[in-house]
Amino acid sequence: MANISDFTLTKLVAGIKKKDFTSQEVTESFISSSEKSKKLNTYITKCFDEAISTAKNFDKKKNYKGLLAGVPIAVKDLFCTKNVKTTAGSKILHNFTPTYESTVTNNLWSQGSFLLGKLNCDEFAMGSSNETSFFGNVTNPFGDKLVPGGSSGGSASALAANLTPATIGTDTGGSIRQPASFTGTVGLKPTYGRCSRWGIVAFASSLDQAGPMTKNVEDCALLLQAMSGYDPKDSTSVDIKVDNYSSKLTDKAKGLKIGIPKEYRVENMPDAIDKLWKKGIDYLKDAGAIIKNISLPHTKYALPAYYIVAPAEASSNLARYDGVKYGHRSKGNNLFEMYENTRSEGFGDEVKRRILIGTYVLSSGYYDAYYLKAQKVRQLIKNDFDKAFNDIDAILTPSTPSAAFKMGDKKDDPVSMYLNDIFTVPINLAGLPAISVPAGYDKNDLPLGLQLIGKAFDEQTILNLSLAIEKRADFKRKFKVWWS
Amino acid sequence: MTEKKFDYLIKGEKGNWEVIIGLEVHAQVLSKSKLFSSSATKFGAEPNSQVSLVDSAFPGMLPVINQFCIEQSVKTGLGLKAKINLKSVFDRKNYFYADLPQGYQISQYKNPIVGEGEVILDMPYGTRKIGIERLHLEQDAGKSIHDMDPDNTFVDLNRSGVALMEIVSKPDLRSPDEVNAYIRKLRSIMRYLGTCDGNMQEGSLRADVNVSVRKIGEKKFGTRCEIKNVNSIKFMQMAIEYEAKRQVELLEGNKQIDQETRLYDTKKNTTRSMRSKEDAHDYRYFPDPDLLPLNLKQSLIDKLKKELPELPDEKKERFIKEHNLSSYEANILVSEKEISNYYEEVIKGCDKKLASNWIAGELFAVLNKKNLSISQSPVSAKNLSTLIKMITSGKISGKIAKNVFEKMQDNDKDPQQIVEKEGLTQQSDPKELEKIIYQVLSKNKDKVAQYKSGKEKLFGYFVGEVMKVSKGKANPQLVNEILKVKLK
Numbered sequence: 001m002a003n004i005s006d007f008t009l010t011k012l013v014a015g016i017k018k019k020d021f022t023s024q025e026v027t028e029s030f031i032s033s034s035e036k037s038k039k040l041n042t043y044i045t046k047c048f049d050e051a052i053s054t055a056k057n058f059d060k061k062k063n064y065k066g067l068l069a070g071v072p073i074a075v076k077d078l079f080c081t082k083n084v085k086t087t088a089g090s091k092i093l094h095n096f097t098p099t100y101e102s103t104v105t106n107n108l109w110s111q112g113s114f115l116l117g118k119l120n121c122d123e124f125a126m127g128s129s130n131e132t133s134f135f136g137n138v139t140n141p142f143g144d145k146l147v148p149g150g151s152s153g154g155s156a157s158a159l160a161a162n163l164t165p166a167t168i169g170t171d172t173g174g175s176i177r178q179p180a181s182f183t184g185t186v187g188l189k190p191t192y193g194r195c196s197r198w199g200i201v202a203f204a205s206s207l208d209q210a211g212p213m214t215k216n217v218e219d220c221a222l223l224l225q226a227m228s229g230y231d232p233k234d235s236t237s238v239d240i241k242v243d244n245y246s247s248k249l250t251d252k253a254k255g256l257k258i259g260i261p262k263e264y265r266v267e268n269m270p271d272a273i274d275k276l277w278k279k280g281i282d283y284l285k286d287a288g289a290i291i292k293n294i295s296l297p298h299t300k301y302a303l304p305a306y307y308i309v310a311p312a313e314a315s316s317n318l319a320r321y322d323g324v325k326y327g328h329r330s331k332g333n334n335l336f337e338m339y340e341n342t343r344s345e346g347f348g349d350e351v352k353r354r355i356l357i358g359t360y361v362l363s364s365g366y367y368d369a370y371y372l373k374a375q376k377v378r379q380l381i382k383n384d385f386d387k388a389f390n391d392i393d394a395i396l397t398p399s400t401p402s403a404a405f406k407m408g409d410k411k412d413d414p415v416s417m418y419l420n421d422i423f424t425v426p427i428n429l430a431g432l433p434a435i436s437v438p439a440g441y442d443k444n445d446l447p448l449g450l451q452l453i454g455k456a457f458d459e460q461t462i463l464n465l466s467l468a469i470e471k472r473a474d475f476k477r478k479f480k481v482w483w484s
Numbered sequence: 485m486t487e488k489k490f491d492y493l494i495k496g497e498k499g500n501w502e503v504i505i506g507l508e509v510h511a512q513v514l515s516k517s518k519l520f521s522s523s524a525t526k527f528g529a530e531p532n533s534q535v536s537l538v539d540s541a542f543p544g545m546l547p548v549i550n551q552f553c554i555e556q557s558v559k560t561g562l563g564l565k566a567k568i569n570l571k572s573v574f575d576r577k578n579y580f581y582a583d584l585p586q587g588y589q590i591s592q593y594k595n596p597i598v599g600e601g602e603v604i605l606d607m608p609y610g611t612r613k614i615g616i617e618r619l620h621l622e623q624d625a626g627k628s629i630h631d632m633d634p635d636n637t638f639v640d641l642n643r644s645g646v647a648l649m650e651i652v653s654k655p656d657l658r659s660p661d662e663v664n665a666y667i668r669k670l671r672s673i674m675r676y677l678g679t680c681d682g683n684m685q686e687g688s689l690r691a692d693v694n695v696s697v698r699k700i701g702e703k704k705f706g707t708r709c710e711i712k713n714v715n716s717i718k719f720m721q722m723a724i725e726y727e728a729k730r731q732v733e734l735l736e737g738n739k740q741i742d743q744e745t746r747l748y749d750t751k752k753n754t755t756r757s758m759r760s761k762e763d764a765h766d767y768r769y770f771p772d773p774d775l776l777p778l779n780l781k782q783s784l785i786d787k788l789k790k791e792l793p794e795l796p797d798e799k800k801e802r803f804i805k806e807h808n809l810s811s812y813e814a815n816i817l818v819s820e821k822e823i824s825n826y827y828e829e830v831i832k833g834c835d836k837k838l839a840s841n842w843i844a845g846e847l848f849a850v851l852n853k854k855n856l857s858i859s860q861s862p863v864s865a866k867n868l869s870t871l872i873k874m875i876t877s878g879k880i881s882g883k884i885a886k887n888v889f890e891k892m893q894d895n896d897k898d899p900q901q902i903v904e905k906e907g908l909t910q911q912s913d914p915k916e917l918e919k920i921i922y923q924v925l926s927k928n929k930d931k932v933a934q935y936k937s938g939k940e941k942l943f944g945y946f947v948g949e950v951m952k953v954s955k956g957k958a959n960p961q962l963v964n965e966i967l968k969v970k971l972k
Contacts (some may be wrong), residue, residue: 048486080542080543080544086543089544093543096543097642098542098543098544099537100537100542100543133758197544197546198544198545198546199545200543200544201543201544201773202543202544204773205773205774206773208817233548234546234548234549234772234778235546235547235548235549235775236773236774236775236776294951299804312770315578315775316576316578316768316770317769318587319578319580319586319587319588320541320543320585320586320587322580322582322587324582324639325540325541325542325585326542335581335582336580339580359768362578362766362769362770363766363768364766367768367769371770405828
């Protein structure tokens, strides 16, 4: 029998239900591969003992119910997990243990899954390379010098290296799709409001959305279904019925109209990505789709608008980390000195940079020129998509302008780091669903992803189109297991 | 009553100055749970016993609007005859403080739930209309306690997240007396509505006072100072008085007023600078992305409007029209919801004017003497009503009634029982009265002769003797009538 940890989520659930193997065997297999993964640095907190005992209890049950019956899952350390340390990759929360469980993880557990561990990520999900984590860099299984992308870098690496059968991340400007693209995995950012944000450490409230990261599209449909749903505790979550994505999943794209936005053909884009995009078009044509050239004229303003809106919200969201109530506290001779010391020591450089930017753009005298203008731009970007979607069913673009880059390459150049999110950010601004599906390799054998953008709450169509690409691209994650 | 003229001016060395006052009243919404969480709001609970994860701003916690608080503020807006905004927005007001767990207060900045309205004041010099600029909803902060430990500050988050209505007046007030009347009226309206208990001691009603002065005749407003968080009407009045004089002195000394926030020192009766405009916080307001804009349905507003209780102004009009009361009397009766409730209970089946006299006269005298509020009245409305009915039916005289009323104060005794037990029923049987009168006149034949020879003043003497013999129970009117006939 092949190694259990190589199996997809769907296979594992089916195998457990058929009693081909037990939940305990599955759990032990992922624990064993995880134990050997120290060099990848994907885990911040391991919950292996608890996972084994949960698995044992699971195996004693007579009926295996739930979409994720018996399968352990490690999650990004941005989801609050009851009685399990939750750090958001930050020193300021290095000792924080919530007494509550996020709605999204709770949804997973109520489908029969349980927690394997908490995965590394950029500090407060701010980063595109997982180099901003207080707990150190995460390495991409595709190369010991490569970043896994970010901010859900630990999730992407752990998934690609078979340390977890699937995982969940959060995506504020590309934090699921970019690392998925860098690690040859599937990552989907749902429509804003599809998944509850309750219990997720907030970065930028109007952009944050949790989503599935999986080995293939079939798993993605399954996990999305398990985690989604309306939550009255999140006023921005939307009460729309969750589709049975798995049962409706099809690779047929007959008659579907796919838009190709000319604005995504950026300067200096590597040939490999251009070629991949063309291949994607061919795959979809082959599946019966109709290709249409479209224009999203305000695309070029998306990144600047994003880097105003997201830091603005972050500067306010992160004000609660002040050393008074929980988390790291530094000494000080008075309240404000304590604040200053706590936040100076507790936050890393990138987080500080964004708090400063955010504070600046919200300041009186600058608000209109920056924040208000960015919100107007955001509306124009939304309008672009709305208009485009009058004629088409989905949009196909590359996921990222490059493959995974080397650690340290962009660390000291925030703008070039931010440019990595150029294809993903507009989708968050518009609140739309988008998926990155692995579709090929660049000349260095590094994985590349294609992005499909859908209409609001039409995750099904982009899942179906991704499946069509997946089948035709026949992508296989190929790397040596160099870390164990 | 003669109408007084408005006369509140600050007399400076170089002429008279007018005082311009605007108030920002913070009224705690009467509700069981907080504005964005389900924690309780009871006053006086153990510190930090009414705090949820949302109130203490744990990571990943999100606010969910309390619909009841929305309805309470709409009702208040309707009570202020104000425009209700169908769309309003919650903003974050960002600042750091230990008792502000989120690092921001959720408030309404550019788009409040309630727009312009008005409050009518009855002043001795006539009616004054005070404009309301806006009413917005916001969260209260917690409480920092600095005096429990020499080195540490303690924080109580029970109040963190409690719903407040900030009611901002236009700069229409002109004297400490008007401020007094305004606060009382506002409080009264909200208590009629049941939207705020108005309890200033418990902090459910507090105000920031904006004060500026200008020369009589001047059109432009002067530079204002804001006096923060004054929590009693008396202190507000004293603070205004002090602040206005301070400003006049400065201006007459050719000095400038700095626009600043000042604190009122209750012990020294002075105000002192807290922070200048330059030091003012930059609150970095922006729409709270955790909350969608608040969209109200017109149907909800219509429904709440329909359910609105009769408010003091309308009640007063009705009392004047239907109960034949003077504006002065009606004002007293509607000034507090409890008083008008009491009055309306008393008048069930009895003379309204008399009821008004008894409440404003005898009852208030007792309440004042014993320092009680109307809800603590030793005489229930029902028993007072019975007493008044006994007067109008002639069962007892007004004089006896006052004695009975005194006895009623002991444990809210039933006046009927007192009257029966003590045999105080008024004698209105003419035959019985004639007997007494015959007795009195027979005893005083000499005085009768004097009366008949012109000493008419003696009439009162005869009445007094009759009352004495009847132990005060004789119906004085009848005694008068019969005596007149008998003495002819």
